[in-house]
Amino acid sequence: xxxxxxxxxxxxxxxxxxxxxxxxxxxxxxxxxxxxxxxxxxxxxxxxxxxxxxxxxxxxxxxxxxxxxxxxxxxxxxxxxxxxxxxxxxxxxxxxxxxxxxxxxxxxxxxxxxxxxxxxxxxxxxxxxxxxxxxxxxxxxxxxxxxxxxxxxxxxxxxxxxxxxxxxxxxxxxxxxxxxxxxxxxxxxxxxxxxxxxxxxxxxxxxxxxxxxxxxxxxxxxxxxxxxxxxxxxxxxxxxxxxxxxxxxxxxxxxxxxxxxxxxxxxxxxxxxxxxxxxxxxxxxxxxxxxxxxxxxxxxxxxxxxxxxxxxxxxxxxxxxxxxxxxxxxxxxxxxxxxxxxxxxxxxxxxxxxxxxxxxxxxxxxxxxxxxxxxxxxxxxxxxxxxxxxxxxxxxxxxxxxxxxxxxxxxxxxxxxxxxxxxxxxxxxxxxxxxxxxxxxxxxxxxxxxxxxxxxx
Numbered sequence: 001x002x003x004x005x006x007x008x009x010x011x012x013x014x015x016x017x018x019x020x021x022x023x024x025x026x027x028x029x030x031x032x033x034x035x036x037x038x039x040x041x042x043x044x045x046x047x048x049x050x051x052x053x054x055x056x057x058x059x060x061x062x063x064x065x066x067x068x069x070x071x072x073x074x075x076x077x078x079x080x081x082x083x084x085x086x087x088x089x090x091x092x093x094x095x096x097x098x099x100x101x102x103x104x105x106x107x108x109x110x111x112x113x114x115x116x117x118x119x120x121x122x123x124x125x126x127x128x129x130x131x132x133x134x135x136x137x138x139x140x141x142x143x144x145x146x147x148x149x150x151x152x153x154x155x156x157x158x159x160x161x162x163x164x165x166x167x168x169x170x171x172x173x174x175x176x177x178x179x180x181x182x183x184x185x186x187x188x189x190x191x192x193x194x195x196x197x198x199x200x201x202x203x204x205x206x207x208x209x210x211x212x213x214x215x216x217x218x219x220x221x222x223x224x225x226x227x228x229x230x231x232x233x234x235x236x237x238x239x240x241x242x243x244x245x246x247x248x249x250x251x252x253x254x255x256x257x258x259x260x261x262x263x264x265x266x267x268x269x270x271x272x273x274x275x276x277x278x279x280x281x282x283x284x285x286x287x288x289x290x291x292x293x294x295x296x297x298x299x300x301x302x303x304x305x306x307x308x309x310x311x312x313x314x315x316x317x318x319x320x321x322x323x324x325x326x327x328x329x330x331x332x333x334x335x336x337x338x339x340x341x342x343x344x345x346x347x348x349x350x351x352x353x354x355x356x357x358x359x360x361x362x363x364x365x366x367x368x369x370x371x372x373x374x375x376x377x378x379x380x381x382x383x384x385x386x387x388x389x390x391x392x393x394x395x396x397x398x399x400x401x402x403x404x405x406x407x408x409x410x411x412x413x414x415x416x417x418x419x420x421x422x423x424x425x426x427x428x429x430x431x432x433x434x435x436x437x438x439x440x441x442x443x444x445x446x447x448x449x450x451x452x453x454x455x456x457x
Contacts, residue, residue, distance in 0.1 A: 014195050019145045019187055022212035028184055032421045033071065033380065036260070039069040039142035041420075044210030049074035049182060052140070052208045053082065057178050061137035063087065065167070067160060068118060070144040070420055072182060076116035087128065087136065089163050091424065091437060093239045097166060099125025100134070117416070118423060119441050120219045125341045130245055136172045139164065141204065143181040147192040150203040150216040157313050158175055162242070164202045165226040169182055169245055180206040188214070200227050210297070212284070253338060305448055356415055358383075358397045359443035363390060363427065364436075371427040396443055 020035045022028075023042065030041045052058055052075060066076050067088040079086050080103055089097040099121050104111065114120040141160050146152045154160050167173040181204045188207060203220035206213065217332065226245060236242045236258065246256055360372075369388045372395065376383070383397040399418075425438040 001433040006182055010193050010196065012152060013156065015153055015189070015192065016144045016156060022186055023184070026186075026187065030070075031417045034378070037155055039067070039071060039144065041070040041186070042187065044184060045071040045182065046074040046207050047210035048184075049078055051213060052182060053078045055180075055206070055208075055213070057138060057180075057206075058082075063134060063136050064140060065089075065137045065163075065173075066140040067142045068121070070423060072140060072142050073116055075140050075182060076121075077113055080107075080112045080116060081106075081319060087134070088125065089159065090127075091118075092240055093159060093162065097130055097163075097241045098128040098132075101125045103377070109131045117419070119419065122439075123441075130166060130170055130241055130248070132170065132172070134170075134172055134175060135148055136149060136167060139167075139173065139177060139179045141179060141188065141202070143183050143204070145187045145189060145192070146181055146183060146204055146207050146208070147189045148214055148216070149191055150205065151192040152202065152204050153192070158200075161200050161202050161223065162226075162239075165200065165223050166241065166245060168223065168225045169249075175224075177222075178206065178253045179204045179222070180208060183207045185209045185211055191192045198230070199223060200230055201279070228256045240309065271336045356399045357443045358399075358419065358422070359394060359441050360397065360425075361424075361439045361441075362436075363393045363395060365390070365393070367427045369395075375425060375427050379425075381418060381421060 020040070023035050024042050028040075028043050029035050030043055030045070032038065032041060035041075049072075058064075058079075059082075061084060063085045064079050066072050066079065068088050068091055076086055076088070080101065083103045085103065088101065089098055090098065101115060101121060104115065107115070115124055141152065142154070144153050144155055164173065164179075179202060188209060200223050202222060205216050205219050207216070208214075226242075228246070231242070236246060250256060269299070325420050363372075367390055369386065369390065372386070372388075376397075381397075384400040385398040387398065389395055389398040419440055420442045420443075422438070425440065426436050427438065
């Protein structure tokens with residue numbers, strides 16, 4: 001980006017916001033289309049990956065650590081195709097450190113593509129802990145933005161920095177290990193303010209875009225290990241692998257002092273929730289709201305925070321403060337079921353054959369089917385039917401037509417794009433809990449136990 005496009009506010013988040021907005025405004029992203037709070041799946045990721053494989057450092061590498069984000073999926077595929085071993089961090093480091101994938105003899109390109117995807121990695125990858133003696137030749141990271149002098153910003157959660165620090169502690173990498181990132185050209189800044197970066201931030205040595213390869217010279221110094229005083233007790237307990245490393249260092253006689261204030265992760269606004277709030281605010285805006293536009297900001301938030309909801313023929317609410325109570329939720333669910341049954345009676349269900357089904361598991365017991373519908377709506381996914389088995393922690397999404405109307409019968413069903421758009425899906429109240437991601441995998445069509453109408457999704 002040019003100097004004119006630089007954000008006026010000088011913080012890490014301001015630069016991320018600038019890049020996310022620019023990518024969305026100029027339609028420079030693929031699935032998943034929501035880039036906020038993500039490593040953007042930029043258009044041209046495959047071309048950047050191909051350019052990366054032409055580097056001598058890639059050709060000479062045997063073991064490559066590659067992040068699990070969607071834009072680096074082509075890098076994982078090409079690495080496996082080139083007979084490289086790859087290490088992929090377990091998402092959010094909740095249940096370990098790495099998944100180790102070794103090349104499969106005589107594997108077809110289709111099989112390697114499956115293996116390079118998240119569900120393929122989770123199924124066939126071998127867990128690797130901090131006690132491993134593996135040596136890593138090359139590190140490939142995703143980025144929100146980078147500068148030509150080597151500074152890098154991720155999505156703000158700190159996982160890539162922690163992973164590199166752990167690899168340093170394991171002896172898997174050192175200061176000479178090359179770090180590469182693949183990004184869109186618009187994600188590259190001429191420079192980023194050095195003062196916003198900390199000692200734990202991992203810089204990059206090479207930047208690869210769809211059109212150019214940038215060699216950073218001189219290289220910036222990389223973190224030497226885990227900086228414990230920058231981590232809180234909560235952060236340690238949320239990642240068993242961090243707890244294990246802490247115990248290892250304490251046994252070696254090292255005195256570890258943790259951060260007292262729990263502020264490890266940079267504070268960010270919940271973009272998806274904010275978007276939903278704005279949509280609901282517009283949808284339920286009344287004349288009374290319009291008349292209060294000159295009220296103080298605090299009053300506006302109080303009056304518009306919870307938009308008026310339809311009651312679906314329920315009795316009048318005794319207290320507005322009970323809108324989100326458990327009793328009201330149960331009433332709404334019952335009324336939704338009644339509405340669905342009426343729809344079934346008035347309109348015969350299509351008997352078209354199910355072409356593909358996805359199984360969603362690891363669903364929280366607190367989740368409701370409307371939570372799933374809202375999540376699918378946000379991601380632009382419209383199944384024809386849903387089989388909801390929330391009490392068992394699973395459900396099935398059934399798709400009758402996954403081709404465009406003008407596509408030929410020979411065109412493959414666009415399954416991968418749907419699964420990619422379900423990456424890191426959460427529903428229910430346990431979004432901050434352990435192993436909170438919904439597990440998505442293909443499933444054969446099953447007999448319907450309880451099918452819900454999703455025509456409104």
